[in-house]
Amino acid sequence: xxGYGDVQCIDENGIRLDxxxxxxxxxxxxxxGVVPVADGSARIRWGLNDCIAAVYGPMEAHPRKIQxxxxxxxxxxxxMAPFSxxxxxxxxxxxxxxxxxxxxxxxxxxxxxxxxxxRSKIRVEIEIICAEAGTRCAGITAASVALAHAGIPMTDMxxxxxxxxxxxxxxxxxxxxxxxYGEADLPMGILPNTGELVFLQMDGDLSPxxxxxxxxxxxxxxxxxxxxxVRALKGGDE
Amino acid sequence: xxxxxxxxxxRAHLAELAAEDKRHDGRGQFQGRDVELEINCLPRAEGSxxxxxxxxxxxxxxxxxxxxxxxxxxxxxxxxCSAEVRPVAGRNWxxxxxxxxxIELGRVVDRGIRESGxxxxxxxxxxxxxxxxxxxxxxxxISDDGNLFDAFGLAAIAALRSATVPAERFEVGEDMPLxxxxxxxxxxxHKIGGRFVYDADKREELGGDERIHITLGDDDHVHSLxxxxxxxxxxxxxxxxxxxxxxxxxxxxxxxxxxxEGE
Amino acid sequence: MNNRGGTVSIDPRRTAYVPxxxxxxVGYIEGCTSNxxxxxxxGPFNAILPMSLGPSKAEFGGIRKVLDIGDAILxxxxxxxxxxxxxxxxxxxxxxxxxxxxxxxxxxxxxxxxIGRGGNNLRQLKEDTECRVxxxxxxRVWLDGDLxxxxxxxxxxxxxxxxxxxxxxxxxx
Numbered sequence: 001x002x003g004y005g006d007v008q009c010i011d012e013n014g015i016r017l018d019x020x021x022x023x024x025x026x027x028x029x030x031x032x033g034v035v036p037v038a039d040g041s042a043r044i045r046w047g048l049n050d051c052i053a054a055v056y057g058p059m060e061a062h063p064r065k066i067q068x069x070x071x072x073x074x075x076x077x078x079x080m081a082p083f084s085x086x087x088x089x090x091x092x093x094x095x096x097x098x099x100x101x102x103x104x105x106x107x108x109x110x111x112x113x114x115x116x117x118x119r120s121k122i123r124v125e126i127e128i129i130c131a132e133a134g135t136r137c138a139g140i141t142a143a144s145v146a147l148a149h150a151g152i153p154m155t156d157m158x159x160x161x162x163x164x165x166x167x168x169x170x171x172x173x174x175x176x177x178x179x180x181y182g183e184a185d186l187p188m189g190i191l192p193n194t195g196e197l198v199f200l201q202m203d204g205d206l207s208p209x210x211x212x213x214x215x216x217x218x219x220x221x222x223x224x225x226x227x228x229x230v231r232a233l234k235g236g237d238e
Numbered sequence: 239x240x241x242x243x244x245x246x247x248x249r250a251h252l253a254e255l256a257a258e259d260k261r262h263d264g265r266g267q268f269q270g271r272d273v274e275l276e277i278n279c280l281p282r283a284e285g286s287x288x289x290x291x292x293x294x295x296x297x298x299x300x301x302x303x304x305x306x307x308x309x310x311x312x313x314x315x316x317x318x319c320s321a322e323v324r325p326v327a328g329r330n331w332x333x334x335x336x337x338x339x340x341i342e343l344g345r346v347v348d349r350g351i352r353e354s355g356x357x358x359x360x361x362x363x364x365x366x367x368x369x370x371x372x373x374x375x376x377x378x379x380i381s382d383d384g385n386l387f388d389a390f391g392l393a394a395i396a397a398l399r400s401a402t403v404p405a406e407r408f409e410v411g412e413d414m415p416l417x418x419x420x421x422x423x424x425x426x427x428h429k430i431g432g433r434f435v436y437d438a439d440k441r442e443e444l445g446g447d448e449r450i451h452i453t454l455g456d457d458d459h460v461h462s463l464x465x466x467x468x469x470x471x472x473x474x475x476x477x478x479x480x481x482x483x484x485x486x487x488x489x490x491x492x493x494x495x496x497x498x499e500g501e
Numbered sequence: 502m503n504n505r506g507g508t509v510s511i512d513p514r515r516t517a518y519v520p521x522x523x524x525x526x527v528g529y530i531e532g533c534t535s536n537x538x539x540x541x542x543x544g545p546f547n548a549i550l551p552m553s554l555g556p557s558k559a560e561f562g563g564i565r566k567v568l569d570i571g572d573a574i575l576x577x578x579x580x581x582x583x584x585x586x587x588x589x590x591x592x593x594x595x596x597x598x599x600x601x602x603x604x605x606x607x608x609x610x611x612x613x614x615x616i617g618r619g620g621n622n623l624r625q626l627k628e629d630t631e632c633r634v635x636x637x638x639x640x641r642v643w644l645d646g647d648l649x650x651x652x653x654x655x656x657x658x659x660x661x662x663x664x665x666x667x668x669x670x671x672x673x674x
Contacts, residue, residue, distance in 0.1 A: 037381050
């Protein structure tokens with residue numbers, strides 16, 4: 001988070017740069033089956049984010065050392081395509097991607113019934129085709145839909161969204177400028193049926209009241225996005 | 239890529255089909271799958287294309303960077319082609335360092351574009367000795383149902399032809415289209431059950447033998463050739479597929495031209 | 502959506518195959534030692550076929566002459582052990598190496614539709630195409646007969662899959 005320069009993220013009427021009010025979520029649309037050769041797949045378009053997730057498995061866990069006797073392991077890879085950002089990203093090992101892969105796996109492992117498939121692995125491949133703030137949230141959300149599409153039993157899906165703060169105002173679902181210049185970022189991974197959490201990170205500065213506001217925004221946004229997830233899985237002609 | 243198990247039954251079945259001039263999905267020997275081409279589909283890239291051939295789906299993006307010309311070539315910019323098959327594309331594509339298959343794919347695609355001379359690196363010069371454009375083409379497989387070579391080749395050239403040089407963003411002038419002087423197209427032929435077929439899908443690739451990739455430019459000029467995998471073929475076989483490639487490459491070139499006109 | 506004892510499911514249009522004892526399955530030989538074959542049966546893990554349960558005995562060092570890597574077999578799941586590795590057997594009526602025809606893969610949850618009530622659909626398919634059609638519980642279907650019959654059977658199988666997608670979703674899958 002740097003200084004604003006002369007970027008005004010929210011104007012005196014409460015309208016943000018992309019036309020939203022402080023409590024609105026960016027437009028979200030989800031499709032399934034976008035990787036026809038995968039066991040399950042989903043695509044999420046969220047603001048300018050375009051993210052694809054594919055699931056393969058359960059399958060034999062190779063190499064043997066990653067096998068667990070009592071359950072399946074989730075082998076998650078989060079990656080940003082070189083052309084996903086304004087400045088090209090060199091392909092190859094990336095510490096940020098490694099961290100996001102790990103927290104994504106941990107979020108999903110909390111809901112997937114891995115005990116049903118001991119000694120096997122389930123691959124989750126997340127590719128960010130176009131990035132606009134909140135890519136890790138888009139990744140987790142798309143991965144949940146892909147897992148459901150693949151018929152992998154879960155106790156619930158995970159909906160992930162990040163709210164934050166700009167010009168001392170709490171806003172729902174940060175866009176690119178707000179993520180770059182803003183004062184706080186609170187991404188959460190929520191189980192929409194119970195309101196429980198499987199993923200939580202935070203950066204910046206939020207007062208107790210602001211924290212609660214951002215938290216509530218995420219909870220509300222999760223319900224909206226969850227509806228779209230279910231609609232996509234049901235084939236969309238409801 | 240982990241070496242997939244080749245079911246012997248599949249090979250026998252494909253050979254049986256070939257003997258009767260049939261393919262397992264009902265296509266003709268030189269009939270390709272339906273092709274979808276979309277350009278300018280990646281908002282953050284300066285040029286882009288998405289190709290779908292059957293269930294094989296590939297994306298290509300063109301990005302520009304400013305580079306310092308090499309001392310021995312002060313008037314030239316650069317072109318870099320990077321092709322990747324990430325694990326998302328299939329069960330047999332695993333994470334880790336690029337496999338030999340992946341590397342061959344990247345290099346064949348790169349040669350098809352570069353060797354055709356469709357991009358003149360001297361045109362990419364901004365200030366001799368100081369600044370030049372580096373054009374970076376990234377091709378990316380999302381779903382592998384066979385014949386990644388042709389899908390990559392088509393996406394690559396379509397993306398280049400759709401590209402706009404972002405001079406304004408880098409404050410070196412006005413935006414203008416990237417000058418691409420020709421449209422090289424790749425066609426791949428796999429030997430299945432003893433004869434060459436065009437546009438093999440995954441099953442055919444699995445049960446097949448050697449493959450030949452032919453890149454032709456405008457006016458049927460040959461720009462690159464590659465034979466892959468183990469196997470022997472005759473001059474007559476090559477002549478036949480070269481002939482087939484001419485008409486198919488022309489068709490695909492029209493597809494690219496139409497897509498660009500529609501913009 | 503249903504809520505089932507703590508699990509929320511959205512009537513998955515796909516199920517991963519998990520082997521159960523007495524399942525009839527089509528497997529592919531992936532590897533072997535001197536007296537065991539490793540069989541890919543499409544589940545989360547490979548199964549074991551000990552030579553004693555194989556089609557015939559081999560002399561020492563000759564196991565691959567009996568069943569080679571890449572061969573397809575029709576076998577039955579004998580047991581699924583505590584640590585979830587399974588053993589398959591080829592001793593039993595009709596179990597054998599598959600040396601002709603073609604194997605198609607469909608999602609296991611569509612087997613019901615393929616077979617039909619009392620086996621009607623399957624019987625009809627066999628009659629109409631004059632092919633042997635053996636539906637493995639792991640979703641692998643063995644088609645055997647003359648080439649045109651196999652092509653016909655495969656087309657009908659694909660039609661069934663497309664139909665199933667439309668029924669599940671009332672639109673595009």
